[in-house]
Amino acid sequence: MWTEPFILRGLIAAVVMAMLASPIGCLMIWRRMAYFSDSLSHSALAGVLLGIALGIGQNPGVAIVVCLTALLLTQIPDRFVIGSDLLLLIIGQTALCAGIIGFSYMPGIRTDLTAYLFGDVLSVTENDLIFIIISSCFCAVLLFLNWKKMIFTAILPDIAQSEGISSKKQSVIFMVLTALFVALAFKTTGILLISALLIIPPCSARFFAKTPEQMAFLGALIGIVCVITGLACSIFFDLPAAPAMEIICALFFFLFRTFGIHK
Secondary structure (H helix, E strand, O other): OOOOHHHHHHHHHHHHHHHHHHHHHHHHHHHOOHHHHHHHHHHHHHHHHHHHHHOOOHHHHHHHHHHHHHHHHOOOOOOOOOOHHHHHHHHHHHHHHHHHHHHHOOOOOOOOHHHHHHOOHHHOOHHHHHHHHHHHHHHHHHHHHHHHHHHHHHHOHHHHHHOOOOHHHHHHHHHHHHHHHHHHHHHHHOOOOHHHHHHHHHHHHOOOOOOHHHHHHHHHHHHHHHHHHHHHHHHHHOOOHHHHHHHHHHHHHHHHHHHOOOO
16 A cells, blocks of 8 residues: 555655754744744645646746745834734735635636645655655755754844844745745645644644754654654545644644643
8 A cells, every 4th residue: 555656755745844844843933933834825825826827837836926925024024013923814814815716717727725725645746746855955955054043043033143143134044945845835735734734743842852953853753753644544544634644743742742841
């Protein structure tokens, strides 16, 4: 069963996404920007529309739209008229509704909104997998080169700035990384469940980790176990893969919260 090509492709894609999600999710937690991934993931549906309309494919279309959205969000002043969390929520919900309305005006194109919203990891193609692996390697290199600076900027922004670290530059890098992750993960986890893979495993690891690196590493391990278990539930019990992964992530969180030491 596990040796079927479509299952192997889905498994590899899900594991790669879990490994990449943890360090990005940790940075998101430290920056207190959990809504940011939701806003970007909701804009991914518009990216699907763009890719179909231009004939360049869904993955490039999503990557273009979410990266442009992320860069646009970096231009919002720190002291906006309303809180940044409220603004992100408004942008995310508006982008999602605009994407759904856009699909309703394209009757000639067969689409499965359920797959876009909740993911279809078993439909990952060879081209999808190549795109995921290459882009994930790029993101991993970018994370490695900027990890210490990004941690410093997220936790102690004033001190980081006094040390000559550009908070603006690190924010742009962080937002682009998050945007690329959304572009990679929407096929495996779905637009509505991307944040679960980003946030819940690192939150679970937080109860045991003593350093940022431990939190990222343990979060990646938890994420890998969750996606493999969720995929197994999909194969053997005919459950939706992405929701099963999210439920497993939540179980780990409550388990670790019960037996872990709150940091």
